[in-house]
Amino acid sequence: MVKDKATVVVVGGGATGVGILRDLSMRGIDALLIEKLDMVNGASSRYHGLLHSGARYAVRDQEAARECIEENTILRRIGKSCVEATTGMFVQVEGDDPDFVDPWLQGCKDSGISTRELSKEEALRLEPNLSRKLKVAYEVPDGAIDGFRMSWQNLQSAAHYGGRYKTYTEIIAVNVENAAVKSIKVRDNVTKEEYEIECEILVNAAGPWAGKVAELAGLECNVSPSKGTLIAFNQRISNRVVNRLRKPSNGDIFVPHGSITILGTSSITVPDPEDTTTSWEEVEDLMKTGEGVFERLRDYRILRVFAGSRPLYVPKGAEGGRNASRGFVTIDHEKEDGLKGMMTICGGKFTTYRLMAEKFCDVLAPKLNNTAKCRTAEENLVPEVPEADKKAARQYFPAYGVNLAATRLGVEKFGEVVKTLKEEPESREVLCECENVTMAEIKRIASEPTSHSVADVRRRTRLGMGTCQGNYCAIRSAAVANKLFKDKLAESSDSLSDMKNFLQARWKGITPVMAGKTLREAEMTRGMYELLFNVNGGRRG
């Protein structure tokens, strides 16, 4: 049954997909994005959140380096609400190859990336936790970018231009007539209902899943999912991005994000993009390298470990893994395979998502006789919350965190949340004390049509992503969830199961690092939920 139609359907709610949806919508093309789970649940949130300056690629791939610095500059301008303009450092410690410095400096210069040499004293003053074995340090314009916020803000911008999106909507078949895509069949993963969506062009932007989507149309797309494992620490170890100045390798990037630090990453070729398992060995490997830069790394508390799959595109006969190109490809299946109305975009980097969308849409738009120019670099993703609004909000916010909440929510929703806080004093309750999320914000996000579980709310609010990893907010938000969306829970039938799923997802990231300080917290959680609340329903005897 045909239930919906759009000129273009984009499959995949990651950075690539949302970038394309925004670009198409701004060109005036009717587009609909579908995502099989919640938005941004793949590699676009499962990475270190580094807004590359390009310096990491300066030696090996200057084209990528140039793209990075250009996009970095654009995103700092248009994405003020999702970019933390921290700057970054490239450092060498005793034992690192001093001969790597000159070619790297030359590469940065040739690629247009500014570098500034820092004396050892200055570097240690700026970042006191750096190793005393520090030899050289350079400042570069790296930054941090929040994958969740960036993606939702792209969607918000796209929606402003008429773009639409559906979560929990999975493509299960491509209907082809006369060598042209006619429609796709999808399944609503909440209601399990199956239906058709008519379209003129199908865009496969499924990242590491792109091969699977191509298969639905009987095509081949050689994507090699490359798993990257990352560690989240409880605090900011540094206030700037810190890179190891050497040939890119595992565990040499630290990125501060709000209250935490992320250390990454590994690069392991895996057969299945769903494989986001992590192991103690991978953690150990990252820690061993990481403590070269921060000597006391093992004293810092690990919050969790997580992994994502990079969608590396491998042309036949080429090498995968760390040496695979971080560039991206646009495949026009009409040209390549004789199938009209289908295009695939594959590979690429988060930092250059906008440029990828621009180049891709430059190929797509003429097929629809659309000659509009790309405007995504000209306009801010979302309007910023005015300082005056934030100042006024402070008296209702129960604690610090006004700025963070403002960047998460955006002008409209921030205004609504502040209004609720003002009118309903009980909504000022802080449900997530570690990340400072109020009941009002949780209620507001839970009421969104895309929210089906506490985990969905988590990805948009940072609920449960701080020190206690859901220990206190799980039970509190379950009560809110029971009221607000018990009818539309995605993966479970009741709010108790939803709470357990939420905690279980937290535990997935904690289990491989369950030692020391992290273990103590886990025991606290276990004591509360398994013993005190008996959530697993154990009985005596």
Next chain:
Amino acid sequence: MELEERARDTADNCIACTSCIAACPVTKANPEYKGPKLVGPAHSRMHFSDPSDYEDTLMLCSNCKNCDITCPNGVSVSTLNMLERAKYLQEHPEAHRPEDEMLSHSFKMANMLNSIPFGKQIANLGMTIGEATGMMGVMGIAPERKTPRFAATYFRDMFKNIKQPASDKKVLFFPGCYIDTNDPEVGVAFVQVMNENGYEVLMDNRFVCCGSPLVVGGYIDEARQHADTNVAVIQEYASRNIPVIACCTSCSLMLKNEYTELFAQSEMKEAAQNVWDAFEFLAKLDAEGKLKKVAANSSHKFIYHAPCHLRAQGVGLPAFDLLKSAGLNIVNADAGCCGMSGSYGFHKDNYETSMKVGKDLFDAINSDNYHKVVCDCGTCRMQIEHGTDTKSVHPIQILAKCYKKS
């Protein structure tokens, strides 16, 4: 030298168990306060990215340290609060209250008055007039309170006239501001007790205020200077095997624990090994069989209040134990914080909270016909006399009296 273990890193130990909030007397009395967990460990994670965004209820913390006492994981909660407060006030000088400067720097005033003929008497008269005319409230001081009067002769001057038997066994006394300039009789009693036990008491005029009032007022850099000055003196005496003893439990906590927690210097940690609370030292003598026998022959009934800053030292209740085993009829009030917490209760804005916190203690004291309240801390004693009709006394004064009688 900078220590490896720093209080600001202990935030990582927090398992968010909320014990500190349950134990916090201020949170209980004033729901406006978000509690130690949110202000210290949680907030210290957050503000890094955004120094402008502060939790301003961190000004409500009294630094009583019950959070530190209760924490099962060794988080220096109150010190994190104080470090946060100092940063907050550096970024937002407008958040300073007008009385902060005066309450944190009373040592300056006290020193100045001692150099003017009749300075102290004039100041005391000024306070009497100020209290009568409501001027204290205008200055930000709780108008309900009686401001402590300066002693006619400071302990530092009294000490010069005390004749002590010379001895090879010496201790260095750290009088602290309150005993020195307001309550010198406690110092005199300390000298008597030490002399009875064969010790000669020394003073060193290079000592300055321990810095506790500076820390709570956000003057962290000044507190660091005071710490460095005092630590150098302590180290000098340590090299001569002369222990440093304080009768004020807030001073001794500062010298023993807080310097190291706040500033993470190895010298401070080493110096702390040579600092004792008076009764901690006497209890040690007792344990070694070196304490001169003492018997309390009083028909009166006493009640003991353990200062929070004594409990935070983790040395038990040595004064209570010693007086009880000497035969004194004394009970432990065991009623938590008195609510004064140094200069905290003097702030007009804190007065209500301070009195609410102290209510359990006041009730315990009023529940029976106690002759006196025994308490090691000067500001606790002020609060007790303000909140009840019972007089209070430092345990060293009782001990000195017992020795005198025998």
